[in-house]
């Protein structure tokens with residue numbers, strides 16, 4: 001079969017359910033470790049901004065694999081890239097030069113403040129790399145014997161031991177102690193608290209190696225960073241030789257209407273990480289930094305899968321498609337449309353809803369702190385209306401659709417949320 005036929009068939013064969021053998025949730029729960037609380041549907045097909053479950057039910061997907069499926073589902077450019085690359089060469093290791101890796105690195109360097117890129121497979125892994133890089137920089141360039149990294153309360157940086165320690169949320173750390181030494185926490189968007197902690201930690205001898213933050217806290221409740229806060233941090237870091245690490249895993253790759261989240265803050269980090277949206281749903285992570293702090297040498301850091309031809313070819317396709325389809329403009333317009341519609345719902349339900357916040361196509365509908373209705377109740381009700389949403393903590397419903405979502409789809413989502421709110425309010429008062 002020719003490549004063209006394969007691609008055409010893969011697009012044509014799409015029609016709702018795939019007719020595979022009946023799926024058993026009971027068997028699934030016996031075989032798969034119970035690390036997730038799953039919603040009771042099994043998704044089997046996707047196209048554009050829609051997914052279908054094994055019963056043939058269609059959902060408008062405003063989760064997009066948790067801010068990951070940048071181009072939606074089965075985008076022709078991705079189908080073609082995946083199909084061609086798997087037929088050509090998919091993995092060889094980093095014992096050799098990998099042209100696709102070089103091409104993606106070059107695109108990223110050309111489209112950001114970074115000079116060097118290291119590839120891995122996930123967000124947590126990219127952040128692990130950032131932590132190692134900052135520690136090595138502190139040891140070798142600043143002579144710091146026990147480097148400390150400051151992170152924020154309510155942050156999220158991943159689930160490996162170092163990144164779960166960096167994550168300023170005790171609920172993710174419980175029962176996994178002893179945690180990694182070398183981390184300290186401050187409240188987010190509070191420059192006085194940060195300056196005070198740096199002064200305290202560096203009082204006798206410099207110890208603070210890096211400050212690691214999200215430009216907008218995603219998992220922590222869709223909290224955008226303050227411009228003045230980040231500009232003051234940049235100045236503080238410059239004065240003290242401290243590295244600024246930005247975790248762009250959720251907000252990078254165009255999600256906020258800028259290619260990188262930090263572009264909304266008018267600053268440049270020394271180190272940043274990318275993952276979720278970079279592969280459009282194919283696993284890939286990247287650690288990026290300025291030449292001045294690229295202190296890794298051969299043997300310092302590695303990944304068997306990292307930067308393989310398959311993941312990098314897909315990553316490059318995602319990047320080039322974001323550019324070719326002017327998706328940053330779409331993100332800005334659709335984001336405004338969504339926030340405007342959600343704002344009206346906040347006015348309609350003042351006892352339940354507090355506000356809408358976010359940038360571009362990462363938005364949070366924030367519930368009143370004293371509301372008995374929780375974000376998951378709204379997510380479930382929306383699912384009944386054929387709309388997929390994801391909580392960002394108990395008080396925030398998160399909207400992270402594909403970046404190529406249409407005006408009509410945003411309109412459909414707003415209707416779905418409105419119906420879900422009506423249903424949930426009726427349930428809780430009836």
Ligand SMILES: *Cc1c(COP(=O)(O)O)cnc(C)c1O
Nearest residue numbers: 122123124156157158218249250
């Ligand atoms: C999702 C996320 C991570 C972790 O990424 P994984 O690919 O799940 O390891 C890290 N940081 C942020 C900001 C994230 O949103």
